[in-house]
Amino acid sequence: xxxxxxxxxxxxxxxxxxxxxxxxxxxxxxxxxxxxxxxxxxxxxxxxxxxxxxxxxxxxxxxxxxxxxxxxxxxxxxxxxxxxxxxxxxxxxxxxxxxxxxxxxxxxxxxxxxxxxxxxxxxxxxxxxxxxxxxxxxxxxxxxxxxx
Amino acid sequence: xxxxxxxxxxxxxxxxxxxxxxxxxxxxxxxxxxxxxxxxxxxxxxxxxxxxxxxxxxxxxxxxxxxxxxxxxxxxxxxxxxxxxxxxxxxxxxx
Numbered sequence: 159x160x161x162x163x164x165x166x167x168x169x170x171x172x173x174x175x176x177x178x179x180x181x182x183x184x185x186x187x188x189x190x191x192x193x194x195x196x197x198x199x200x201x202x203x204x205x206x207x208x209x210x211x212x213x214x215x216x217x218x219x220x221x222x223x224x225x226x227x228x229x230x231x232x233x234x235x236x237x238x239x240x241x242x243x244x245x246x247x248x249x250x251x252x253x254x255x256x257x258x259x260x261x262x263x264x265x266x267x268x269x270x271x272x273x274x275x276x277x278x279x280x281x282x283x284x285x286x287x288x289x290x291x292x293x294x295x296x297x298x299x300x301x302x303x304x305x306x
Numbered sequence: 307x308x309x310x311x312x313x314x315x316x317x318x319x320x321x322x323x324x325x326x327x328x329x330x331x332x333x334x335x336x337x338x339x340x341x342x343x344x345x346x347x348x349x350x351x352x353x354x355x356x357x358x359x360x361x362x363x364x365x366x367x368x369x370x371x372x373x374x375x376x377x378x379x380x381x382x383x384x385x386x387x388x389x390x391x392x393x394x395x396x397x398x399x400x401x
Contacts, residue, residue, distance in 0.1 A: 210314040210345070211363035216322065216381035224318040250362060251379045266317055273321040280382040281326070 160275035161236055164304045168192035168237040168260075169295040175239075178212070178221070178247040178255070179204055184239045185223045185260035194235020194262045199225055203260070212247035215255055220286045221247060222276075224261040227269070234272065235262040238298050240290050256290045279303070307338035307395055310352045312360040312368060316344030322381045323359045330388040336395055357394045359387070 168188045175181035186200025202225035207214060215221050237260035244254035261276070263269035279285055279302060292298045299306060309327050313320035320342040327340050343351045345364050348371075352358055355373040362377050376390045 206314045213313060213319060213361035213363040216319045218380065222318055224315065226315045263317060269317055270321060274325050277322045277325040281384050
């Protein structure tokens with residue numbers, strides 16, 4: 159297994175997020191709707207940035223939203239949010255963000271497979287902009303090579 | 307030789323750096339252990355590290371260390387990561 163499946167519930171396209179917190183909450187909400195996490199996981203994703211800064215903006219235009227495994231993760235999950243208007247996270251090089259990738263992993267150990275798949279996918283520098291331009295969840299799944 | 311990658315949770319961006327650092331080692335024909343960890347455990351895991359790869363946000367928290375601390379801007383830019391690994395490990399003699 160590479161990446162977890164990506165249901166329609168886990169995809170939010172052309173969303174409006176006035177701040178980076180709103181952007182992360184959209185990605186967290188999509189994980190909750192898809193059944194992967196509880197609301198506490200969304201809070202934890204926001205708290206990671208409040209504590210450590212905007213380091214989750216790991217490449218130009220892309221925020222990789224995640225928190226630690228724990229009770230708030232029901233199963234491995236993935237969510238994708240694209241923003242109609244890019245939002246600043248305060249990152250010195252990779253702002254502004256127009257794609258938020260949410261990831262929940264149920265347990266450390268198995269997650270490296272998902273991480274490896276994410277690394278392989280995004281090593282192609284065109285993937286973030288292709289995701290930002292996607293119009294349907296099917297397009298997103300096709301770009302990422304994941305099932306519904 | 308040992309590379310440590312550091313982020314907030316130790317499972318996300320540091321894990322991506324670990325995967326891409328391992329690809330860099332393979333490309334360069336070098337071998338090293340690569341460990342991903344959260345910033346809270348940096349002291350325990352980086353005692354014997356040659357290099358720490360991380361984001362700008364963690365440099366201050368990592369503090370003084372014998373390892374060379376290298377900031378990676380784009381975690382998905384394999385050429386940036388390979389260049390960092392080559393610069394830091396490529397010239398040093400094998401242990």
